[in-house]
Amino acid sequence: MHARPALTGPVEDYLKAIYELESRFGAAATSDVAHALDVAPASVTGMVRRLATQGYLDHVPYRGVQLTPCGRQAALRTIRRHRILESYLTGVLGYPWDRVHDEAERLEHAASDDLIERMAAALGHPTADPHGAPIPTADGLIEEQPHRTLAELPVGETARMLRVSDKNPSLLRYLAEIALQPGAEVTMVARAPFDGPITLRIGNSEPVVGPNLAAQVLVAAMPSSGLRSADASGSLPSTAASKPKSRKPTAR
Amino acid sequence: MHARPALTGPVEDYLKAIYELESRFGAAATSDVAHALDVAPASVTGMVRRLATQGYLDHVPYRGVQLTPCGRQAALRTIRRHRILESYLTGVLGYPWDRVHDEAERLEHAASDDLIERMAAALGHPTADPHGAPIPTADGLIEEQPHRTLAELPVGETARMLRVSDKNPSLLRYLAEIALQPGAEVTMVARAPFDGPITLRIGNSEPVVGPNLAAQVLVAAMPSSGLRSADASGSLPSTAASKPKSRKPTAR
DNA sequence: CTCAAAAGTTAGGTAGGCCTAAGTTTAAGG
């Protein structure tokens, strides 16, 4: 609540990684954090203990870790900076979307709030980053859209592409090549059986992609009939993720 | 020459500070570096020993420190980034010139070369930062202009304002108020004796300033007669500063 | 020339952030 000491870069990255794991699985496992940050599990245990004593997270040894409200706020602040930076780099400086993540990963720890807000203003206060991830507001509210994966899209249906992970540059380059980017309308033309190739229609072209790729692309939950532009603003924002898919670490 | 390991932020700041002290005094004294970086002298001794063993500088104990070619190259790279960042922040994002230094001081360690060059390109490859400091080229050449201080300007003469330190925000705010910024034509109208107040003409106004302020403002060495715009490009660049004013540390 | 202050260095310590190796706990299969 009060003026906490400024966080270091590594600490911001830990909180961010834990936030993302927590919203996917309900809690973050030591080894998942280690994998996300590319450090040894022992390093995570050590850092987690420190951050727990400092009030940023709750740690039940051997059971995983969860953010406190204070830790969640810090995580969302870093995520906001990251995503605004990515948006600015692509939108203003002409970066390709497969190269903004690494740059933002460093700048997010160095840019002042003032700079971030100036960038956001220059972009007209965007609500999603170039990969379709929602940008939390300055006071820590984030609005997740309901979605399914492209792999789940029934044959014949059309959906609006929503989002893809920003962490795989070569995947991003390929998606750009076939024009599969957030906002694009994509139709499931055919799906070969036994996890076979998937034929899509995007604009005038009909790229054929693997099921593995399709599973990584998120599309809007509701079928998109024609050119209805769903107004993103105005709906009530929620503080965290929608419904975590349960997995290993259940904390408590 | 080969791929040296990436430097840390603190190391980049040490090399930059040493570069600046060296170009002013011929060599950098431990206590001056300590003062510039706001660390204890003992910390400087330690860092300097490490950087000397790593080949970035030569250290003669008790006599000061000097950059090796390799250290100078690293320093100029950081200075280039710093100054391009300052230029971008004022030129594109509307930062006032008194607040860019702190921001650039952090971003200079996080921005990639690609980002820096994109910013430079967006600005049309500027040759000076908002405070008038020359921007080294990507291959480490820097071109200092001949200058004198505004305090030295003879009464009746007009000169083009060249440069001022970026480290004193309140001075910068005041200079902006009286329109004394790089490129401005300034005339020495009158100087009261015994270090008394100095009357200037800048445009239509005649601000009266102290000799202390005037000593901090650099103007072009040659009198500017009217509106001749001196072409900065085309002259031969030199690797380092012109002629260091000798002072305490003489190294060797 | 002397000698004390200033400048610089050395010694010893802290904290952050990482590592490997060696335990400990948990979960899961048989």
Next chain:
DNA sequence: CCTTAAACTTAGGCCTACCTAACTTTTGAG
């Protein structure tokens, strides 16, 4: 249940980058 592999933590180090306190070298005033 028992056993064992996987997940996790603990122990013990290392490196960077800082600090203070104590010592050494240089300098310059008298």
